[in-house]
Amino acid sequence: MKKLLLAASVISLLAACGGPSSDKATTEEKKDAAAVTGESFTIDTAATTVNWRATHKGGMAPRFGTIRTDAGSLSVENGALTAGNFEINLTSLTTDTASVTEAGKKSTDLDAHLKSPDFFDVAKYPKAKFVITKVAPYDSLQQKSLLPGATNLISGNLTLKDSTLNITFPAQVAINGNELTATAKFTIDRSAWGISYKTDGSPENWMISKDVEVGFNVKATKK
Template sequence: MRIALVAVLALAAAPLLAQTPPAGPPGAPDATRVVSGTYQLDPRHSQVLFTVNHLGFTEYTGQFTAPTGTLVVDTANPGNSKVDVTIPIEKVLTTVVGLDTHLKTPDFFDAAKFPTAKFVSTKVTINGTSATIAGDLTLKDVTKPVVLTARFIGAGNATQGAKKLNFGFAATTSVKRSDFGINYGIPGVSDKVDLTINAGFVAP
């Protein structure tokens, strides 16, 4: 009985063992793989990170998860490309549950009154595999101009499902939180906030 069971398991495993493992990830830093069109931000693989200086001792990073948005790509005229990102304030997340709760209060983001923040581009300038994205950041009903420095990460077709084109970039900028009416804790917790948007996009 044991010999028969081992034989059955060996036959079942044979097709898996015969498969050739992938040579590498499907995405590559090749911008020519990206074609013109409108792409959706992938909330499962995108983050908005924020970093502050805490009491002069450490840098502390939190994040907003599950952002949404779109990117319009015009490869013939890259300057016509547009991006918008909506950030759910309720999705703020750090390593401290009590801090997560405090950040949602009027001391900081006031999530009940201002449930989302938003970035909308006004100008996109492409420089090889990097880009400068000027736009407006709206937070707590205050809109200020910001400039993102974006770095292309990679593009390629997904290996599962509909195997749609995916690509992404990482964008950084810095803002003063006091410009948006978030003054709690300054100067112990820095006014300057470094932002990073890790954005993954997928074809519709």
């Protein structure tokens, strides 16, 4: 009985703290892009967004917001996603005002800080890029994902600033006639791309979680 109560307490604590809400992407060295075959679908930049969420160890509320995509295309062969890429416009990064609850703080101030050389340095690196290197079926018997309805494991090269690494994460992909939609939510370690505030070991950098949650909401239509 005591063990059950302890387990319940732990679960309640995790829920109160938010708990893990997304899969942690595996990270490897850069790989070759998947071959472009089949039909081409163009990314709908008006309907495609990248969401982000970061946490602070100093008791501040989690920060979250969106980033626009600029361009991209996906390849579909025999009714399945096979390859593709899209650009992420880091100059469009915005923080949701609802995530900034401290008195005197503004979301626009945080936007400016994230775009500065302290983090993404968008004046020098205005674009990020994601290039698919592999698409595999998702097997719920072999993998356990926090993403409801995952259909595929997608691997791709993510370029941030001047670093490119390959990440793999579950995604839900649906192809209906001339339209393709894909959603994913996962965490990456920002420090793997050399994104650190001040220095990697500084107290200021330590206060910001290295894990950043990234969400893709992609829509593409056949050319």
